[in-house]
Amino acid sequence: MTVRVRFAPSPTGHPHIGNIRTVVFNWLFARQNNGKFILRIEDTDRTRYVEDAVKVITDSLTWLGLDWDEGPDKGGPYGPYTQSKRLDIYREKAEELVAKGLAYRCNCKPERLEKIREENLAKGLNPMYDRHCRDLPPDAVAPNEPHVIRLKVPLEGTTTVHDELKGDVTFDNTQINDQILLKTDGFPTYHLAVVVDDHMMDITHIIRADEWLPSTPKHVMLYEAFGWEPPIFIHVPLVLGQDGKKLSKRHGAVSIADFHRQGYLPEAVFNFLSLLGWSPGEGDEQEIFTREELIERFDIERVNLAPAVFAYDKLDWMNGVHIRNMSEEDLLHKLIPVWQEVGFISTPVQAEMLRKLEKLVPLVQERLKTVRDVIPLTDFVFTDIEMLPAEELIGKKMTVEQSIEALQKTQALLATLVNFDDKEMEQPMRDLATELGLKAGQLFTIVRNAVTAKTVTPPLFGLLEVIGRETTLRRLEQAEETLKSLLDSQAEVTD
RNA sequence: GCCCCCAUCGUCUAGUCUGGUCUAGGACACAGGCCUUUCAAGCCUGGUACAUGGGUUCAAAUCCCGUUGGGGGCACCA
Numbered sequence: 001m002t003v004r005v006r007f008a009p010s011p012t013g014h015p016h017i018g019n020i021r022t023v024v025f026n027w028l029f030a031r032q033n034n035g036k037f038i039l040r041i042e043d044t045d046r047t048r049y050v051e052d053a054v055k056v057i058t059d060s061l062t063w064l065g066l067d068w069d070e071g072p073d074k075g076g077p078y079g080p081y082t083q084s085k086r087l088d089i090y091r092e093k094a095e096e097l098v099a100k101g102l103a104y105r106c107n108c109k110p111e112r113l114e115k116i117r118e119e120n121l122a123k124g125l126n127p128m129y130d131r132h133c134r135d136l137p138p139d140a141v142a143p144n145e146p147h148v149i150r151l152k153v154p155l156e157g158t159t160t161v162h163d164e165l166k167g168d169v170t171f172d173n174t175q176i177n178d179q180i181l182l183k184t185d186g187f188p189t190y191h192l193a194v195v196v197d198d199h200m201m202d203i204t205h206i207i208r209a210d211e212w213l214p215s216t217p218k219h220v221m222l223y224e225a226f227g228w229e230p231p232i233f234i235h236v237p238l239v240l241g242q243d244g245k246k247l248s249k250r251h252g253a254v255s256i257a258d259f260h261r262q263g264y265l266p267e268a269v270f271n272f273l274s275l276l277g278w279s280p281g282e283g284d285e286q287e288i289f290t291r292e293e294l295i296e297r298f299d300i301e302r303v304n305l306a307p308a309v310f311a312y313d314k315l316d317w318m319n320g321v322h323i324r325n326m327s328e329e330d331l332l333h334k335l336i337p338v339w340q341e342v343g344f345i346s347t348p349v350q351a352e353m354l355r356k357l358e359k360l361v362p363l364v365q366e367r368l369k370t371v372r373d374v375i376p377l378t379d380f381v382f383t384d385i386e387m388l389p390a391e392e393l394i395g396k397k398m399t400v401e402q403s404i405e406a407l408q409k410t411q412a413l414l415a416t417l418v419n420f421d422d423k424e425m426e427q428p429m430r431d432l433a434t435e436l437g438l439k440a441g442q443l444f445t446i447v448r449n450a451v452t453a454k455t456v457t458p459p460l461f462g463l464l465e466v467i468g469r470e471t472t473l474r475r476l477e478q479a480e481e482t483l484k485s486l487l488d489s490q491a492e493v494t495d
Numbered sequence: 496g497c498c499c500c501c502a503u504c505g506u507c508u509a510g511u512c513u514g515g516u517c518u519a520g521g522a523c524a525c526a527g528g529c530c531u532u533u534c535a536a537g538c539c540u541g542g543u544a545c546a547u548g549g550g551u552u553c554a555a556a557u558c559c560c561g562u563u564g565g566g567g568g569c570a571c572c573a
Contacts, residue, residue, distance in 0.1 A: 010573045045572055110571075117570085124496040126569060148571055166500075175498050175569080183571040190573045214499055214568040237501075237566090244565070272507095275522095279508055285521045287507095304508075307566060311506050314523040324536075366536045377534095429532095444532035456534045 003035025004204045007061075007068070008194065010042045011053030014255035015060050017310060018209070018239035018247040021273045025236055026207045027066045028274065028298040035204075039071030040197060041082045044187045060256035064266050065291060078201040083193050090188035093196050093226070094149045094181050102225045103181060105141035106133035106150050128177045149182040151191075151221065159217040164205075164234040165303060171217040179218050191215060195222040198231055207234045207300065210307070211246070234300060237277055237307040244309065254310070263338065263370030267291065268319040277304045288321055320369045328361045334371050335361065342375055344382035356381070356466045359422075363458040363466075377458060381466055385453040385475065390486035392455070393479050395438070395446045400487050406436055406446050407480040411473055420469040422461045429461070450479030 005026045009015060015023075030037035039061070041054055058073065070076025080086060097103035108129075117127040133141065134152065141147050153176045160170045181192040188196070198206060213235045223230040241247050247254055259269050267290070274294050280286060281302055289297065323331060336357065339345045345353055364377050387393075394403045413428055414420070433443040448460050451472055457463060464472050 008573090012573075042573065048572065106571095113571085121496070126497050128569080169499070171498075177569075180571055185571075187571085189571070194573090209567095210500065211567055212573095235500085240566075242506090246567070275507070277507090279521095281509060283509075283520085285509075287522055306501050308508090309506060311523080314507060317523055320536090364535095367534070426532095433532095439532085441532045448533065454533090458534075460532065 001204060003030060003033040004038060004202050005030050005035065005207055006038040006040050006198070006201070006203055008040040008042050008197075009057050010045065010048070011057065012045070012048045012050050013053055014056050014257060016247050016254045017256065017259075017269075017273060018254070020060065020064065020066075020256055021239050021276050022207065022209050022236055023061065023066055024064075024270065024273045025278070025298075025300065025303065028294055029205065029207060029300050030069075031295045032298060036069040037067070038076070038078075038201060038203070039068040039074075039081065040201070041072055041084075042190065042193060043082060043084045044190065044193055046185065046187065056255075056257065063256065063260055064270055083188070083197065086193075086197070087186060087188075089200070090192055090196055091182060091186065094188070094192060097151070097181070097225055098149060100225070101152070103149050103151050104134055104136075105143070105147045106178075106180075107141045107145060107147040108132055126175055126177075131178055134178060146184050148180045148184055150178040150180050151218065151225070153178050153218075153221065159220055161213070161216045161220055161233060163213070163216075164232055164301070165305060166213075166235065169213065169216075171214075173217075176217055176221075181222075191218050191222065195219050195226075195228075199223070199226070199228045203231050205232045205234060207236060210235050210238050234303075236303050237305060239276060240307050240309045242309065242311060247310065263372030264315065264319050265322050265334070265371070268315070268322040270294070271322065272315045272318050274298065276308045276310065278302060279304075288318065288325070316369045323368045323371070324366055326365075328358070328365065331365055331371075332357060332361050335364075335374050338371050338374055339378075339382070344375075344379070359462060359466050363462045367458060380452045380454065380457075381463065385451075387475075387478055387482055388449055388453050390482050393446065393449055393483055395442045398438070398442060398446075400483055400490075402436070402438075403446055404480055404483045404487070406438065406443055407450060407476050407483070409436065410443070410447055411476045411480070414464075414469065414476075415473060417469075420465060420472075422465045425461050425464065446479075447476070451475045 007023045007026055009019065027037050029035070039058070041057075043049055054072070058071075061068065068074065070078060070081060072081045075081075083090075094103060098105065106129075112132075113129065116130050120127045129150070133150070154173045157173050158170050159173055159176070160168050162168055179191050180189050182188055197203075216233060216235075220230060238246050241254070256269075260266075270291060271289050271294070274289065275287065278298065279302070280297055280299075326334070336345070336349060339357070340347050340349075345357070349357070360378055360381065364374050367377060368374060390400075394400055395406060398406075409432055410429070413432055414425065417425055417428070429443065429447075430440050433440045436443065444460055445455075447464075448457055449455060451464065451467065
């Protein structure tokens, strides 16, 4: 039997990492079993529909490399894959249950329902429908008057859900509501639609979040009512926010699009998500996985039962590892759009600039946690700098005069270098430091501060090469002037 | 309120099913050190956890029960 799993989001906004972690599990499971991964849009709530949500969802999946075999855009043998286009099917199925006496029409007003709900809550009971319409004569509610169709839940006994991870979970039928299957507007509720579609689309494994476990007995009842074999249920734990609560729209910015925007790599996010609730175990302590390794190694049976808190620290580290593991060329192509976005370089990239960028990549590679980090690390290469205040241009344990001299000698040296390149300038600069009676670090720091206007940068000489001789010399001179004015002003004070 | 799920370092987790090799292992973060032109990266070192009470057993992080704690669900939302 071919494994068929699905991701069935409702188009109400951006999918967040909690949803997507569950998608990762589904996708991994499908791929490692040579099965099918299906995308189905559950747009049965017209009040919550968000216009571009489907596109946001597909873009997020695509960015993460979670490709689907059947879906609204792709089609497939089980379509349509958008529930709003399957309304006739749900109606027919609901009517079928009414005909069988397993469901009934209900025309109770929302106000009445709300009243019952409050009364029950006040009495400490489950806030359930009082089944007012359940035993009305079959023609009490005319098919053409506004009404809903409800499931006739057994009044006694228990319903057991077999979950692949948790084992048997038994629910008392008296705690289960006569669930609405078909709404007044003719749309199905989630419970009807999901059961009908999962069955009709031959879904073999339902891998979804724990929040669905309490409603699963209703689904089991529906499978029984239709006379269908239920799929295998696998409820995986939720992903919690830093506050220990279920992730949701109003919690931290955790949509997949945000991760993209913030400079995380899809392979790192994918790697991280797959380890949120799963680990290889059995003594294997590997943390960094490629997509292929994950497909091979992932084991749905080993998914942890406890919910996991999503924390950025480890993702940042993991993203850095993936950046370091990339080839310089691949990284370059991740960095170019970042530089373009902030206007440092043009689109398309000029040939001469491209050569500079290639030089920059190895300089920044091991210093990046996200690709966006490249901005503050290299801005002074592309834009004019604002000279640091004079005090910060003075070398460590040095006088202003000494610092000025160091800047002058450096300019003289760099002006005469035959090739203005990284390797050729280092040794002469070290010699210069010795000549000036300075430690190399003292001299380099002065130059760094003067040319980059930062006290922390990637390796200096590589940067100077990319910045170029002309700009480097100009900035050194400006720094020298700045220090000289400091000297002058001090002299005035002394006078 | 009722129902359900869960429980190992701050966080992600290994170990739990198949009790002993666990004075509990790894990773992130943190602290200290080495390296070093700054920052990173890398390497070394360190601290921190089996929620709790009771069983079962020669022996329990591992099995059972209670308690506590956390989470989820109880819609004409998914």
